[in-house]
Amino acid sequence: MDRKPALASILFCRHGQTVSNLGGWLAGSLDVPMTEAGRAEARAAGQACPVRPTTIYASPLQRAMETAEIISSIAGGRIVPVPGLAERHWGELEGQALPKDILRDSVPGGESLSAFTARVAAAMDGLPPAEDGLPPLVVAHAGTWHALRQWFGYPAAEGLLPPNCRLMKMEYQGLLPALP
Numbered sequence: 001m002d003r004k005p006a007l008a009s010i011l012f013c014r015h016g017q018t019v020s021n022l023g024g025w026l027a028g029s030l031d032v033p034m035t036e037a038g039r040a041e042a043r044a045a046g047q048a049c050p051v052r053p054t055t056i057y058a059s060p061l062q063r064a065m066e067t068a069e070i071i072s073s074i075a076g077g078r079i080v081p082v083p084g085l086a087e088r089h090w091g092e093l094e095g096q097a098l099p100k101d102i103l104r105d106s107v108p109g110g111e112s113l114s115a116f117t118a119r120v121a122a123a124m125d126g127l128p129p130a131e132d133g134l135p136p137l138v139v140a141h142a143g144t145w146h147a148l149r150q151w152f153g154y155p156a157a158e159g160l161l162p163p164n165c166r167l168m169k170m171e172y173q174g175l176l177p178a179l180p
Contacts, residue, residue, distance in 0.1 A: 007127060009135040009171040011053065013071065014142055014162045015063040016041040021164065026098050028090035028110070028143075031062045041165035042067045046074030048167060053077035053137040054130055059085040059144065067165065068139040077137060084123025087141035088116040103146065103158050120147035135169065 016038025020027035034042070049071065056077040058068035064086075068079045091110025093099060105113040130136055138148070145162045149155075153173030162168065 042070035046071040049075035
């Protein structure tokens with residue numbers, strides 16, 4: 001059975017630079033702060049936003065919420081925290097060096113990739129389409145971006161991380177396989 005998402009497109013923005021980005025370690029579900037450079041990136045993203053978003057859906061983790069707040073202060077948009085958009089819980093790997101196999105399914109003491117992807121998909125499936133027809137802005141994490149790629153029908157991007165605070169349009173790519 002195939003499905004079509006309610007949201008045909010979104011603008012996606014990964015949070016601004018964090019202390020974990022600088023240190024090269026995996027934050028995952030840890031609530032790490034942004035750096036001053038990350039705040040400057042968020043301001044630049046707000047200024048570069050091609051539309052005035054009506055709604056900004058954000059992961060509730062500090063780095064995503066702060067990015068959303070900075071963008072909203074410049075480009076507008078009501079911020080709605082969406083717990084299902086939070087980064088994957090990496091268990092024992094959190095606070096360690098970034099793993100080379102970022103799309104592996106299981107991690108010790110953490111959330112499986114399939115469970116994480118299903119969580120993000122369920123969160124997106126629960127979001128209403130925009131009343132004004134504009135794509136909403138989603139502010140989240142690199143892992144969330146990987147899950148959204150699957151949700152929209154893009155191929156997997158092993159080893160690829162989206163840049164911090166770069167606005168990217170993501171669009172529905174055709175019929176998607178039903179999720180378990």
